[in-house]
Amino acid sequence: MTDLTGNIIAENSEVVLHFDLKLEDGSAADSTRVNDKPAKLVIGDGNLTESFEACLLGLKQGDKKSFTLQPEDAFGMPNPDNFHHLERSRFSAEAPAEVGMILAFSQPDGSEMLGIVREVAGDSVTVDFNHPLAGQVITFDVEILSVN
Incomplete structure (x- = not known):
């Protein structure tokens, strides 16, 4: 049996991914695909909020998934x-x-x-001075390019 645990996103995994953030009306808020520059991050390094990271846990290279996050779980409510x-x-x-x-x-x-x-x-x-996406329901589409 092959051990694939190293390829599954967990705490401290180095992940390279493409992502698209969309608003509830379907309009684009952000995307790494625009300039074809995937994001690279380490799970737990603070680059993403815990809620965004939780969406990635358990995914592996090649996975594509879509998540809908409420404002409290995305960029918060306007203060x-x-x-x-x-x-x-x-x-x-x-x-x-x-x-x-x-x-x-x-x-x-x-x-x-x-x-x-x-x-x-x-x-x-x-x-x-709130985050521009505060108060928005966000759809987080990801494509996992690599996991180390």
Whole structure:
């Protein structure tokens, strides 16, 4: 009997996979296939949430599977504390305060955080710093290319 346990995804497995994330309406949210650059990760390294990793456990090379995750198990629900009201003067002609714009904001530690302009009212701009897919039901389609 051949031992295939090394080819089954478990904790600490190195996995190379293609994935597609789709919203409930079927629209694409993210895909490694766009640029034909598969993702490489180690189960448990923190690159994926526990819920996404749990979908992969037990799969093996060549498997294709689709999972539907509720918001709590995907990118979470929007946190009202992540909505901030900023002065319109903080925006420039190169980075205008227009509803729907996704902009990078500098943090005190020098890192950048993405925010989505949700509302512009007079001199006040409401920026949402939640993950763009927060509150969304996500379909996670995977194709396992290799497992080590």
